[in-house]
Amino acid sequence: MSAGVTGSTSTTESDLLLYVAHLDVGYGDTQVLWDVGMEVRRGEVVAMVGANGAGKSTLLTALSGLLPAWGGQVTFEGQDIARARAEHIAALGLIHVPQGRRLFAGLTVEDNLRLGAYTRRAGTERGIHEDLDRVYALFPKLRERRKQVAGLMSGGEQQMCAIGRGLMGRPALLLIDELSLGLAPIVVDDILAALDTIQKREQLSVLLVEQDVQIALERAHRGYVIENGRIVIQGSANELLHSPAVRAAYLGE
């Protein structure tokens, strides 16, 4: 996830993995997202940053089909998914690693990982084995702890397990909500390094949602700032990191 790619790279249609336009979303009759527009290209790491309650998790939940869009357009791999079911969206390769990890605390690490493969239509036992090996190679701690119940693992190990579960779904785009929350910096670095390896090797796209603006923008190619449910700034990660508005609002300057 090296920085330095500018936001002005020309985009062909086949580069465009996720495209969102004029997206409105809410809960009950309370609107939370307003006219959101964004995109993720193939192999790109994109940061979505903003304060508590800005609507970051709501956006991811809507993209993965768990919350219906009120209006607007969402396409993934060229398919209209604005009103698609969550299972269908996951099977297409848009996989959500939710805020708070949401593991099954009483199940083993390996059973949690296996659950990530359920979206795969042709998930053979052999394929699942290969993917488990891939995840264990990336996060050796998970292999050591594979028979342990997930609820007894440390926060960092649980985050590895949640990301591993996401990878078991063979994502083209991984949506990761608050990777760093509650974790020690050294653990965050380890997890990001592993993610970086697989992102580059497999041309994986990642949408990194973070309250920690520095962490996200240092790893991303491009970024968006969301405030009160609206995208207010977008640009290359480098532009955002050096933007006085971003630095004043999110980096304590």
Ligand SMILES: Nc1ncnc2c1ncn2[C@@H]1O[C@H](COP(=O)(O)OP(=O)(O)OP(=O)(O)O)[C@@H](O)[C@H]1O
């Ligand atoms: N299930 C829900 N029902 C009703 N309102 C909700 C629900 N979930 C979130 N909200 C509201 O939607 C708004 C956006 O919340 P959201 O969780 O998307 O923000 P966020 O940017 O992810 O915040 P955080 O950084 O704290 O995770 C908030 O006002 C929140 O209270």
Ligand SMILES: [Mg+2]
């Ligand atoms: Mg959130």
